[in-house]
Amino acid sequence: MDFEPTEEQRLALDGWERFVRRDIAPVTERYRDELIPKEAAHQLLKQSIPYGVGAGWVPEEAGGVGLDFLTSGLLYEVLARVSPDFAGLAFVTEGAAIKLHRTGSPALKERYLGRLLAGELIGCSAISEPDVGSGVREMRTRAEPVANGWKITGEKMWISNASIADVVVVLARTGEHQFTNFLVDRAEHGFRSAEISKLGLNGWSLGQIFFDGVVVPEENIMGGLGGGLRETMHGFERSRCFLSMLALGISHAALAAAIDYAGQRHQLGKLIAGHQLIQSLLAEMAMNLDAARLLVYRALSMMSKGQRCEKEAAMAKIFATEGAVRITSQAIQVHGACGISREFPLERYYRGARLLTIPDGTTQINQLILGRALTGVAAF
Ligand SMILES: Cc1cc2nc3c(=O)[nH]c(=O)nc-3n(C[C@H](O)[C@H](O)[C@H](O)COP(=O)(O)OP(=O)(O)OC[C@H]3O[C@@H](n4cnc5c(N)ncnc54)[C@H](O)[C@@H]3O)c2cc1C
Known part of the structure; x- marks a missing residue:
């Protein structure tokens, strides 16, 4: 490769x-x-x-x-x-x-x-609900046929871009074991949203979306009746890789800041970059960042070739996002007290990285995906 x-x-x-x-x-x-x-x-x-x-x-x-x-x-x-x-x-x-x-x-x-x-519309994808996270099949938002299309009722939660989205691709239950994607247009069909206050990445909207009996025409079904879950699972391979790229970007910025600081700060008569334990921290950060990169690039290049990469994307997502939490924490350590000051960007990198182990399959869910691929036995 x-x-x-x-x-x-x-x-x-x-x-x-x-x-x-x-x-x-x-x-x-x-x-x-x-x-x-x-x-x-x-x-x-x-x-x-x-x-x-x-x-x-x-x-x-x-x-x-x-x-x-x-x-x-x-x-x-x-x-x-x-x-x-x-x-x-x-x-x-x-x-x-x-x-x-x-x-x-x-x-x-x-x-x-x-x-x-063209950037004229902002989109989002709504799957999670207040009581439905890792177990997507338990979702309660439902769509039922009415004279002029489909009526959608339910509440979605933790939806990226919720407050600023013009259109939402919403996954709703259309039968006992049937899930379907619908496109809902805020201006035309109407949905309400509310922003959620959170730990980090606060420039990026995350919120709730409420569908109070919103009616959309039949043509707004995406992928046919019952095609929603398959498309959602397929989309997870893509989104796991791209969330991993966020983790790589944050980790890169944290490592660069740590190297820079270590080359300027003097303690005990020399640059802290000259202390062996600081070098050990930097070496571990660089090694884990490069290893994460290789895992993420492998999954992305498989997608480019049109190959499925469920196992590889799960591995990449765990390693890159958990790695980002560790790398940003180590970058704070290199900065000493300055690392926790809002005058420096480290605490923001750390808060941002911490979010990424949760969406698109928590670390645990991705471990279960790996476990299933390795053993052939599904544990969830
Ligand atoms: C920054 C961010 C952006 C998001 N964006 C979107 C979005 O755009 N669209 C969307 O639909 N959702 C989005 N989400 C929601 C996200 O997909 C869910 O938070 C995620 O699926 C986990 O669900 P939950 O939070 O309800 O946790 P839960 O599923 O309740 O899990 C709670 C804990 O239990 C563990 N757990 C659950 N089941 C098992 C099991 N079988 N075995 C072992 N451990 C288990 C989990 O790993 C976790 O530690 C986003 C979340 C975040 C944080």
Whole structure:
């Protein structure tokens, strides 16, 4: 396996990195610990999409940028070093767009896909509920047929982009063992949302979405009746890899800050970089970051080849997100008391990393996926 970027990829990544530092960072800096407002989110998306962030996974002939998953992932990693919050916002919108591309009717795509891929609409995917997290099949949100389409009733929780989304791909129960995806348009069909106050990544919306008997037309079914769970599981491979890219970006930023600080701070008569135990911390951080990268790149390159990567994506997600918690904590340690000060970015990296072990399969659920793949025995 060769993950060395080609000359073309390298040029694209260099151009993107310059753009991120020059044009994205000054905006996202303002929203380090507060929600990126909807207007700013649209503006950032519109600027990023030409580089492939926000529309990279959808083929060119369908209006996307048509990147392979590895290249797209590398772009997200670069962005997440500067703003994991905006990276999350963009990939959740991109996730909704790719679900629409893969499973939407021609009429639905005609109405929504182009606008999602242009940054005019912000999307999200709603699966989790207050009482339903890891056990998706227990979901209560239901859709029932009515004269003019389907009526959706229920509450979704912990939904990324909830407060600023224009459209939501919602998974609802349509039968005892049947789950179906519907596209719901906030302006046309109406849904309410409420933001949840949380530990970190506070530029990125996370909230509740309420469907109070919302009626959508038949054509808003995505992937046919009963096709929702299969598409959701397929989407998890993608989202596990992309969440891992956020973890890599945050870990990279934390390691870079720690190296920089160790090269400036003197204690006991020398630079702390010259203390062996500081070198040990830095060495372990670098080793775990590189190992996480290799796992994530492997899963992404399998997706690029059209291969399923359930096991590899689960492994990558566990290692990269748990690794980010450890790496950001070690970066705080290298900084001593400065590491916990809000004057430095370390405590923010740590808070952001801590969130990532939970979504798209907690560490434990991903361990169970691995266990099932290794033994052939399902423990959940
Ligand atoms: C930052 C963030 C973004 C999110 N974005 C979205 C989104 O866009 N859309 C969406 O639908 N959801 C989203 N979620 C929700 C996320 O998918 C759920 O939080 C996740 O699936 C876990 O569900 P839960 O929080 O209800 O925990 P629970 O399922 O209640 O789990 C609680 C604890 O029990 C453990 N556990 C559960 N079952 C087992 C088992 N069988 N064996 C061993 N341990 C088990 C879990 O690992 C966890 O430690 C997001 C969450 C976060 C934190």
